[in-house]
Amino acid sequence: MDYTINRGVIRKQVSQIYTDIESIKTLGNGTIEHAMEVGNIQGRINNLTILGLISDEEHNALFQRLMKAQKGGKHNVRYTAERTDTVPCSF
Secondary structure (H helix, E strand, O other), rough: OOOOHHHHHHHHHHHHHHHHHHHEEEEEEOOOHHHHHHHHHHHHHHHHOOOOOOOHHHHHHHHHHHHHHHOEEEEOOOOOOOOOOHHHOOO
């Protein structure tokens, strides 16, 4: 099959990912919404990379921006002590 790739659409998708990365800073770290949005963004980045639509450099830049945004978000974790207890598993 012969596919035509519209680079303008790819650039628009990458631009939207950058916008979404900036918007996750408003979500509280540790919330389900934050986790779901980060997972969604990671999946979109991976899909573009796997399909060969963005370069490895662009992939790395997007992930670095995502990791930086996660560190800069407002924290919503009330208790952060490390847990060492275990829970029995039935299987």
